[in-house]
Amino acid sequence: MAVIEIKGVAKSFGAFTALHSIDLTIADQEFMVLLGASGCGKTTLLRIIAGLETPSAGEVWIGGRRVDHLPARERGIAMVFQNYAVFPHLTVYENIAFGLRMKKMPQAEVERRVTKTAELMHIEQLLKRYSGQLSGGQRQRVAVARALAMEPDVILMDEPLSNLDALLRLEMRAELKGVLAASKTTTIYVTHDQVEAMSLADRISVMNGGHILQAADPVQVYRNPATRFVGSFIGNPPMNFLPAKAAGDGQWQVAGQTFAGPSAGAAEFAIRPEDLHPAEQGIPAEVRVVEPLGPHTLVTCVADGHPFRVILDSTLTPIPGDRLHLAPLQDRIRWFDPETQKALT
Known part of the structure; x- marks a missing residue:
């Protein structure tokens, strides 16, 4: 042994x-x-x-x-x-x-x-x-x-x-x-x-x-x-992070959109690029760079002033300057404490 x-x-x-x-x-x-x-x-x-x-x-x-x-x-x-x-x-x-x-x-x-x-x-x-x-x-x-x-x-x-x-x-x-x-x-x-x-x-x-x-x-x-560092280090491209503002009753404002999150305290919103999809309503993002990668396309955007990446099907071909609305899969959203950098449940 x-x-x-x-x-x-x-x-x-x-x-x-x-x-x-x-x-x-x-x-x-x-x-x-x-x-x-x-x-x-x-x-x-x-x-x-x-x-x-x-x-x-x-x-x-x-x-x-x-x-x-x-x-x-x-x-x-x-x-x-x-x-x-x-x-x-x-x-x-x-x-x-x-x-x-x-x-x-x-x-x-x-x-x-x-x-x-x-x-x-x-x-x-x-x-x-x-x-x-x-x-x-x-x-x-x-x-x-x-x-x-x-x-x-x-x-x-x-x-x-x-x-x-x-x-x-x-x-x-x-x-x-x-x-x-x-x-x-x-x-x-x-x-x-x-x-x-x-x-x-x-x-x-x-x-x-x-x-x-x-x-x-x-x-x-x-x-x-378990921490923001782990989320940013594991994954290529890494996790997206956006600031969140408490809206009461466990609701949080992120880039003008409302999401259910931690019940209290301070929080930062996180989502992986493959867990987003274009939708009529979602996080508004402006396309900056488009990278075709064979079976999928990596699109780097700016959302709420922060870099924000999404992995799209290769049949979708946005161009720089396009505006997208990106909806996250609700069960894939993660939250981190901005001060301790630790995951919130």
Whole structure:
């Protein structure tokens, strides 16, 4: 059972605090993605779990055993990095076998594990080739196979697909998800790419400024963001936000339209671009930019002085200067507290 428990983990570099008392539990065999922009603390947290950084405070537990005082080699983990980290002067077989031989495993067991992981990563036909002769995608498969061959309790992945082109990333995402599910390994995956996060994760931990703002399954994070930041960071294009003015009895004025919302206090209106449709009555918006994207069209407008985006069917072709009325799906409207930035129910 490779349950990972992060308890009050903090990390400071001099006067700079990279992590603020992080608490997070990752279930056995779960695929957890740490998602956030550069500098949010996700790689620092991964390195602390790996034993490559020492926390300033807090504890790390893996499989019921406290490990934050142990060196990396004693934690039962394997890592896959962004830069592949394969040895170009060794064959694919030798690369995968490298860690196993360092542990002085019997040759029969080395052979079994290399063959098994090579088949899992669809590189069995490459075992005799030198890794310096491989493409970027093939080298990354070798790096993953080498990590899996160690049969670790936990595999940590730091932006492993970021050096690949878009089509290869798409192929590798699908492959990784299936391979790691089959290996029954607990996985922590760091990325700034929300598409990777949404497609791979069992749960996503959205990070900003050294804090975890929300840890939930991808649909929950997308549909019910816990904070305004999560709503703006997840989704491409991101959520639309407009100021709202209380009209009494739980009614709110937004760009001249009335919507039911929180019963009291202050609120900000939010809606995703795909949850709007043109109608006779709705939020008035002036078209500024039209971007045909094949099956749909992304239209950037201005509503109540704020940028406001809508995704339309490709058969609809507004032009800059057109005026639209955009009606939101009522059950998709979300509300945020302008002061705390937290979601309102």
